[in-house]
Amino acid sequence: MSTNNLSTIVKQLFCIIFLAININEMMCGLNGTTVSTIIGRDRDVGVVGVSDDNRTCLMDSICKNNDKSGSNRNSPCHQIHVPYDNVTDDDFYDLLWTHCPHFFDDKGDLLHPICCSAEQEDSISRLISQVDIIRRSCPSCTTNAKKYFCNLFCLPKQSEILNIEKTIHKAILNISYVISKQFAETFYQSCRDVRIFGAYLMDQEFICGPYKRSNCTAERFLTTLGSISQMPLIIHPVITDLVGTGSSGEGDGGGLVSLLGHRFRPMSGQAYQCYESPPNDNACSCDNCERRCNETLLANYQNNNNNHQNVKLNDENAATHGLGGNLDQFFIYRIVATVLVIKYIF
Known part of the structure; x- marks a missing residue:
C-alpha cells in the first residue's frame, strides 16, 4: 500500500471519528479560519449573551443551506426559544442518555431543561457518536469531546455561552463558543497522546492544523476542530480564564464576564485528564x-x-x-x- 493511500485512509478514519456530519462527504477540509479568539471580530449577527427573559436558547431544528464551497450543511436554525422541560422522543432520549449522561440523575430524569430537540437528533448523533471509536484507547478524551458538543447544543442557557456570528436565511453558519480555560486545557491534554494505528491524533492536519502535536495548543486544537467542513456550523472557541461572581455548576463557569461586548458565563463542565477515570469507565491506556x-x-x-x-x-x-x-x-x-x-x- 502506498504512503498516499495510507494517508488517505487514515484521514478518512479521523473524519469519521471527529465530527462527520454529512455522511456523503468523506474528505475533511479546513475553511481557512485560524482565528483562535474572536474579540473584535466583525460579525454579521450579534446576539446579546444573557437574555432578560426565559428564552435562553438560540438554536433549534435544522435549516438546509449551501455555502460557497457547494457543500450542503445541515445547520441548526437561529430560533430563540424557551428550553424544553422534557424529552418526549424515545430515540432522542436514548441518544442523550448514552452520550450526554451528565444531563440526567440516577433515575434517568433530566437535571435541567435543554435547548436541543429531536429534530436535531441526526446531526448531534453523527457528531458525537462516532467519537466512540477512540473510547477503548482513551475514555477521558471521548467523554470530554462528547461533553463539549452536548453542552454546545443542549445546555439550557445557550445565550450565556454562545454568540451567533453569521446566518443565511436563519441557518446558522458561524458561532462563538465561550469556554473556560480549565475545561479547554483539560480537554486538549486528555486527547494529546491518543494514537490511532500508531499515529498521534494531534499530528493530523485536520485535528490541529499545520502545527502538529509538537506545537499544538488548546486554542489551535479547538479552532481547527470547529472549522472542519463536516461540522454543521463553524465554531470559533473563545477561551478565557476570566471568572465572574455567582453560582457554579455543571456547564456553569461561575458568574458573568464581559466578552465580545456582551456578558457571558463560560462553559466549564467537569473535564477529565487522561489518567482520570470518567464515571463508569476507565482511565486511558498507558500507550495513549x-x-x-x-x-x-x-x-x-x-x-x-x-x-x-x-x-x-x-x-x-x-x-x-x-x-x-x-x-x-x-x-x-x-x-x-x-x-x-x-x-x-x-
Whole structure:
C-alpha cells in the first residue's frame, strides 16, 4: 500500500471519528479560519449573551443551506426559544442518555431543561457518536469531546455561552463558543497522546492544523476542530480564564464576564485528564496517556522499593532474632559449664 493511500485512509478514519456530519462527504477540509479568539471580530449577527427573559436558547431544528464551497450543511436554525422541560422522543432520549449522561440523575430524569430537540437528533448523533471509536484507547478524551458538543447544543442557557456570528436565511453558519480555560486545557491534554494505528491524533492536519502535536495548543486544537467542513456550523472557541461572581455548576463557569461586548458565563463542565477515570469507565491506556505511563512506572518503582525495604527489614529482624538466640544459648552453656566446674572442685 502506498504512503498516499495510507494517508488517505487514515484521514478518512479521523473524519469519521471527529465530527462527520454529512455522511456523503468523506474528505475533511479546513475553511481557512485560524482565528483562535474572536474579540473584535466583525460579525454579521450579534446576539446579546444573557437574555432578560426565559428564552435562553438560540438554536433549534435544522435549516438546509449551501455555502460557497457547494457543500450542503445541515445547520441548526437561529430560533430563540424557551428550553424544553422534557424529552418526549424515545430515540432522542436514548441518544442523550448514552452520550450526554451528565444531563440526567440516577433515575434517568433530566437535571435541567435543554435547548436541543429531536429534530436535531441526526446531526448531534453523527457528531458525537462516532467519537466512540477512540473510547477503548482513551475514555477521558471521548467523554470530554462528547461533553463539549452536548453542552454546545443542549445546555439550557445557550445565550450565556454562545454568540451567533453569521446566518443565511436563519441557518446558522458561524458561532462563538465561550469556554473556560480549565475545561479547554483539560480537554486538549486528555486527547494529546491518543494514537490511532500508531499515529498521534494531534499530528493530523485536520485535528490541529499545520502545527502538529509538537506545537499544538488548546486554542489551535479547538479552532481547527470547529472549522472542519463536516461540522454543521463553524465554531470559533473563545477561551478565557476570566471568572465572574455567582453560582457554579455543571456547564456553569461561575458568574458573568464581559466578552465580545456582551456578558457571558463560560462553559466549564467537569473535564477529565487522561489518567482520570470518567464515571463508569476507565482511565486511558498507558500507550495513549504518557502521564499514565509515568505514574504507573513511579507506582511500580515505589512498590518495588517498599517491597525491597520490607525484605531488608525482615532480614535484619531475622538476623537480630537469630543472633539473640545464639547468644542466649551461649550464656546458658557458660552457666552450666561453670556450675559443673564448681561442683567438681568442691
